[in-house]
Amino acid sequence: MKTRSKIEEEYWEALERLKSGTTKSVDTKSTRFKFTKDAVGREAGRGKGYVRYERYPLLCEAIADAEEARKKNGPATPTANAKLEQQKALKQKAIGDYNQLKQEYDLLMTEYLNVVRRNFELETGLAETKDVKIIRIPNVR
Structure with missing residues (x-):
């Protein structure tokens, strides 16, 4: 099994912070908030476009799953x-x-x-x- 790089770990940690709502730079309380690759990248301290499906397919799938869960559980x-x-x-x-x-x-x-x-x-x-x-x-x- 392939181990994750340090940068990929930072992205996963950023995704967990976004899920839990304990973010450092992204406002999860906003009505316009969505789980996106760019939001994860910004929370990890990187710019837009760093998280790509070609680089991190499992992370991108986890982000998509988190967005689906947010849509289902989110307020109408x-x-x-x-x-x-x-x-x-x-x-x-x-x-x-x-x-x-x-x-x-x-x-x-x-x-x-x-x-x-x-x-x-x-x-x-x-x-x-x-x-x-x-x-x-x-x-x-």
Whole structure:
């Protein structure tokens, strides 16, 4: 029986990582993820096109089997209505987040304007006393 080369072992390890979901560079959580020879090559740290059927026939068959298993066990593609409902829910969440941030912003602006008003009152109060002279320093940026 022929032993595997070091590079072929890396490809097999990459395939196992892809199957288990503990990958280093390929996102297996993506909805567009598929078991392909290129995905295995990228996970192994090599570029596209390194895994070929002529070089590694058993590996290519294992990749094809893993893709078939993913298709059978994978989640069904959502219908158009399900996608629409999901988008509506995301929109409502974004609107809620926006409204909350707007309320927080309005509160902060109110506090800021109160501080500015208080500062103005203190400055004018000091200016009215005869003992204090206010020196304005220009804003230099």
